Amino acid sequence: MISVIRAFRSEVLKFRRWSVLAVAGVMLAVSTLIAYLTFHQIASGATGREMTGLIAAFHTPQGLVSIIGQARSLIIAVALVMVTANLAAEWSQGTLRNLLVCEPRRLRWLAGKMLALVLFVLLSMLLTLLISGTFILILAQGQGIQTTAWTSAEGLSVFLAFLGNEVLCLIGVSALGMLIAVLTRSVAAGVGIALAYILVVEGIIAVVLPQVTQWFPGRVFNTIVGTTVPLVGPTPPQGYPAALGAALLWIVGFVVAGAVVFPRQDVTA
Amino acid sequence: MPLSTEPSRVFAIETHGLSKHFGRHTAVDDLTIRVPAGTIAGFIGPNGAGKTTTIRLLLGLVRSDAGSAMVLGYPLAEPERYLPRVGALVEAPAFYPGLSGRTNLEVLARLGGYPGSRVGELLEMVELSDRARDRVGTYSLGMKQRLGLAMALLPDPDLLILDEPANGLDPLGIIGIRELLRRLAAQGKTILLSSHMLGELEQLTDWLIMLNQGKALFCGPARELLAQSVEVVVEAQDAVQLDLAARIADEAGYSVTREDQALRIACPAGFAETLNRLAKEAGAPDLIIRVKEASLEQLFLALVKGDRS
Known part of the structure; x- marks a missing residue:
């Protein structure tokens, strides 16, 4: 356990890099912008089929989460890229050999690193939701829009349920990113494959085999969040308990596969 | 090895x-x-x-x-x-x-x-x-x-x-x-x-x-390696005799470096005597042969060349 903590503390130091902080900054800035644009459209009386649900939910306890949750796809994509690129860079930069000479128990190092990465991704997401939520609340109050339902006990409960499922979604996405990085051992290949899979491959298969893709990891991680607030994503066709079970199984599968492959790999980078 | x-x-x-x-x-x-x-x-x-x-x-x-x-x-x-x-x-x-x-x-x-x-x-x-x-x-x-x-x-x-x-x-x-x-x-x-x-x-x-x-050619004390090999310098006015000496050394598997009117051969010390005898037998009696301690570079070349041949 001590060596996992050491690996975690060592990894935390690497978050001082501008590239890492910039990714978190982009997540925050773009998510807040998307929330603002959504809010502005509703508040300015915009109409349209895609707006109907959001307008209907605006004054309900789900109103705030519906607005700040519009950037979920971006948060998922940023989290996936961040974890995949950060881990794969240890191979691409050649730094992995330094690290594994310091800590030859590879799984302990990987556990410490992933713990730090997942925590960073979750904190970035939490900060993004809190800042964009506060921003929208201030904007709404400034425009005399009633926000009592958003801050009511029910509103808070909706937010916490959304947050809990979003945490699970990002843990799943991070586990997928970890496995892709371990298998590809290259930033370019890892990020390319990760994005292509989550944004394109599952979508194409869904057209042909919709019944099968509802169990695919990208879909499962996404739909469990839609259960709480349907306006921020699709709901799971197989039902929440089944989707939750599948999400947990995928996470365990990714972790086990990574744990089997990584210690057996030759580090030649 | x-x-x-x-x-x-x-x-x-x-x-x-x-x-x-x-x-x-x-x-x-x-x-x-x-x-x-x-x-x-x-x-x-x-x-x-x-x-x-x-x-x-x-x-x-x-x-x-x-x-x-x-x-x-x-x-x-x-x-x-x-x-x-x-x-x-x-x-x-x-x-x-x-x-x-x-x-x-x-x-x-x-x-x-x-x-x-x-x-x-x-x-x-x-x-x-x-x-x-x-x-x-x-x-x-x-x-x-x-x-x-x-x-x-x-x-x-x-x-x-x-x-x-x-x-x-x-x-x-x-x-x-x-x-x-x-x-x-x-x-x-x-x-x-x-x-x-x-x-x-x-x-x-x-x-x-x-x-x-991928194979070890030598593993041991540096002095042992440096002592077992030397550089033999062969000088001659006659280019034909020099060519003959070069061919003898080459056939024996040693690295030969040619200079103007001389050859430098990285080889064991005992090879100087063999070279002198073989050269005389082959019709090259006017060679001047000197033995010098070889550098690591020469030994390396000799060993690698010997290994490849």
Whole structure:
């Protein structure tokens, strides 16, 4: 356990890099912008089929989460890229050999690193939701829009349920990113494959085999969040308990596969 | 392969029949070498000889296909037992370019559980204190090399494995590394030093391992190797006689370097007499043959050429 903590503390130091902080900054800035644009459209009386649900939910306890949750796809994509690129860079930069000479128990190092990465991704997401939520609340109050339902006990409960499922979604996405990085051992290949899979491959298969893709990891991680607030994503066709079970199984599968492959790999980078 | 027998010595590294294949390519082939504790061992061979793969095997970065090895008394299969006492610089030093030199060392110090104070001491030792807070991306190759050396010294290792540590250093830097390695060896540390700078190794090492095509050509005390081979200089006015001598040496498998009216042959001392006799028998009686002690470079060429033929 001590060596996992050491690996975690060592990894935390690497978050001082501008590239890492910039990714978190982009997540925050773009998510807040998307929330603002959504809010502005509703508040300015915009109409349209895609707006109907959001307008209907605006004054309900789900109103705030519906607005700040519009950037979920971006948060998922940023989290996936961040974890995949950060881990794969240890191979691409050649730094992995330094690290594994310091800590030859590879799984302990990987556990410490992933713990730090997942925590960073979750904190970035939490900060993004809190800042964009506060921003929208201030904007709404400034425009005399009633926000009592958003801050009511029910509103808070909706937010916490959304947050809990979003945490699970990002843990799943991070586990997928970890496995892709371990298998590809290259930033370019890892990020390319990760994005292509989550944004394109599952979508194409869904057209042909919709019944099968509802169990695919990208879909499962996404739909469990839609259960709480349907306006921020699709709901799971197989039902929440089944989707939750599948999400947990995928996470365990990714972790086990990574744990089997990584210690057996030759580090030649 | 000549393997010096010194049973009384304790060996920091011992390998027996170690092999590693990458697909069809054999990088390390039935390698049996050893490095006595407390020595500076030179690890030499042409590019692709298997030096870096051997180093990676010893560091637990790649897995062997056959054979066994002991490092600091522990088997390769248990790198967690010996690596805390090993410092290494493998190939070009790799760092996080967006982090400072100090933070790069702190990352490894935290991971290895080494005291934070060690980072400052080592930055001082490799003369990087004044640039410690700058991003590594702004460092020159020589500065990165010095930072790599500091990284290798973080655990205060009993065994230091260095792959081309002088790469990119200016003459002062090379002298600095030479003195540092001598100081470390005087403290009883074992140093395995892979380098193409044969002149430098000749000055520094007391043990030599020569590798070619994944196999060890020599492993033993440097003086033993330098004593067993010499450079034979053959001079003659008659180019035909000189050609004849060159052909005799070449056929015997020794490396021949031609100059104006002379040949330089890296070979065992006894070959001078054989050459003289064979040349006379072949009709070249006017050769002037002198025996000189060979340099490591000449020995290396002779051994590698002999191995290829």
